[in-house]
Amino acid sequence: MNANETIDHTVEVGDGVPEQEKTIYPHDDSMTKDAAIGETKSVQVSEEEVPIPEPDPFVPFDDLPEERDRVLTIRAVVMGCICGALVNASNVYLGLKTGWTFTANLFGAILGFAVIKFFSTAFAENFPILGGGFGPKENNIIQTAATASGGLSNVFVSAYPALYQLNLVSTPSKDFWRIVSLTAVGGYFGFFFATPLRKFFVIHVARELNLIFPTASATAMTIRSMHEAVSGAAIAKLKTKALGYSFAAAIILRVVSQYATGILWDWHIFTWFFIWGDYKNLAIHVENWGWLIEFTPAFIGSGMLVGLNVAFSFYGGSILAWAIIGPALVHNGAAFGVQASEDPKWKDYMSFASLGASASNKYTPSPRYWLLWPGVLCMIAVSFTELAMQWRIFAIGFRALWRACYGVGAAISRAAGKQTSGPKETASEADQDMAKDPADPKDLVKMWMWLPGLVLSIICTCVVMGVEFDMPVGMSILSVFLAFFFSLLAIQCTGVTDTTPLTAASKASQIVLGGATKGEHWAVAHAQKLNLLGGAIANMGANQSTDLVADFRVGFLLRTPPIQQWIAQGVGTIVAIFLAPGMFVLFATAYPCILDAEAASCTFSAPSVSAWRAVAVAVTDPEFPIPTSSGIFAIVFAVFGSAMVLVRHFVWTGKWEWMRAYHPNMMCIALAFVLPQTYYGLAMIMGAVPAWYWAKKHPESFAIYGYAIAAGLISGEGIGGVVNAIFQIAGISGDKYGSNVACPGDAC
Secondary structure (H helix, E strand, C coil): CCCCECCEEEEEEECCEEEEEEEECCCCCCCCHHHHCCCCCCCCECCCCCECCCCCCCCCCCCCCCCCCCCCCHHHHHHHHHHHHHHHHHHHHHHHHHCCCCCCHHHHHHHHHHHHHHHHHHCCCCCCCCCCCCCHHHHHHHHHHHHHHCCCCHHHHCHHHHHHHCCCCCCCCCCHHHHHHHHHHHHHHHHHHHCCHHHHHHHHCHHHHCCCCHHHHHHHHHHHHHCCCCCHHHHHHHHHHHHHHHHHHHHHHHHHHCCEHHHHCEECHHHHHHHHCCCHHHHHHHHCCCCCEECCHHHHHHHHHHHHHHHHHHHHHHHHHHHHHHHHHHHCCCCCCEECCCCHHHCCCEECCCCCHHHCCCCCCCHHHHHHHHHHHHHHHHHHHHHHCCHHHHHHHHHHHHHHHHHHHHHHHHHCCCCCCCCHHHHHHHHHHCCCCCCCHHHCCCHHHHHHHHHHHHHHHHHHHHHHHCCCHHHHHHHHHHHHHHHHHHHHHHHHHCECCHHHHHHHHHHHHHHHHHCCCCCHHHHHHHHHHHHHHHHHHHHHHHHHHHHHHHHHHCCCCHHHHHHHHHHHHHHHHHHHHHHHHHHHHHCHHHHCCCCCCCCCCCHHHHHHHHHHHHHHCCCCCCCHHHHHHHHHHHHHHHHHHHHHHHCCCHHHHHHHHHCCCHHHHHHHHHCCCCHHHHHHHHHHHHHHHHHHHCHHHHHHHHHHHHHHHHHHHHHHHHHHHHHHHHCCCHHHHCECCCCHHHCC
């Protein structure tokens, strides 16, 4: 899952001075109607209690300070790429560990402000490249480069490792340049494809489709608030300090804790009872199902961001899957565990999370394999049901797209001196739909800049897929078409709900490609490889295009020249193309178990990898590989998940709308079925509950520090994980010099 399924912040302002920030989350159904569509309300009133009118979310900010025309500076791009690189490295670690990844926009905006603001004054005279004026538009260039360089990591925690787990390719170190080439064509395909979509989604139909892009809008408002003449610098300084302290603390905890995992990182409370207390039999059976406390800064920070509904839904799903259904399956002989330790003292210590060959079949499935299918199918069903609930938006969008295309065609025909056919009112409607673009024509990205790149990227995709991976041109074209289609859906869904449905897009692509390979009668291994690679292209296209259009939304609000922002995005993508594969190779070298589906235990559970691999096997296997009971339950669970979505949309309305705050989030519940680590949900609650209380009692303080602390915790643990991987390769990690005291099986 991608928390691309991201976080969004709404900054409330009055008289141009930031007063309070409120977080709205894509799965937090407690949001009000106004918050859901990204509107902001003033919290300041006059003595007569007359409220300040709400700002129009589809009009650029008009209170920005003066700034030079050329905001695409070396310092901004380099700083943005550095921020994005940190998040990219962090995402590979977090994605392999938990299946979650995070965007770099707010991290880049805040940290970039702190660094460049210092440079702009300290080096104003002696180093013009580093010094000089610094405003919100240049700050936007930083976050744009950060978002781009922090992207493309999602496939390295899902599709690519699945290829290696199925032994379909060699080794990451040998395949590095093949991986880079595939990442390059996928990344730049999404980049060039999304370029012309700026006018359509951000300018022409944004108001009609209510495309707020909440996270992007929040980033723009955060940048504006930090550049306020009166209080902006002071607030930004406080945010930066909070981010820096939490970032450093998370790194230190992650690195130091590897040497005493059972004390500093994981608290195996039931192992403590087994070793030192009574009720040993009960304690070890509870430990077998992974019920422990982990002090993971990333998920504590994530809990601060996602709120109570998501945190409790996720943990509730863990209880349902791993405390109720899983034990019931084992008790009734429908699923089986494996011995987790050869030590006679730990003879009752079992693992129920294996996905090895003996545990990944319909005859002797592990609980994790049995629960995987209900989780995956429910996530797909919920995603598409949510999309279906936006059918009016999609209908309006495609009708507007048709009118826009007709208007362009009519203009071309008139320029050629030809009469246009078709109803005249259609062209008229198209002209009326064309909202005015606030950007100067000279600052727009011209067609000759992106169209040749798009054509070349498609050609290169077919070449790379064919030469490097033996994919027929027809399958490559189908993958590109799926990327086109799901990118449009992903952008619209993100603009309205702030949720990018990468899970649904990727799995749907795999299902379509699986159907296409069935009729070709290819060998199973070849079909699986093409299935995963085609799904990876769709994933990268949807991810990259959504990021770019969302960045254009930030630039629209901050009046940033699109051409300069586009160049920053292109440069940042170059960094991601090499960095994301490099981080993947680093972790695969330090922890080979990532690539081994038979590994009995691994530091990284890689839940997204398991889901991709399972779908690829299922849609290409001549036999149905899913246990019958799991398949039946998966269908029932998926129907229930879709029904719960319908309840939220149609039942909890009017006087019952308050119930949305307590309606369980089915996507998070389903994710808990795929992720056997129950302690992540608990860690999210450890962050969500204090943050909720803090925001309620001291909203001004939380607005300044809360989100910055959360961003620092998330990024800090990821970078700490990178340091640990380096230590692992260097032979100085906790595996060699650490202690396993208080760990089950005498190993953590």
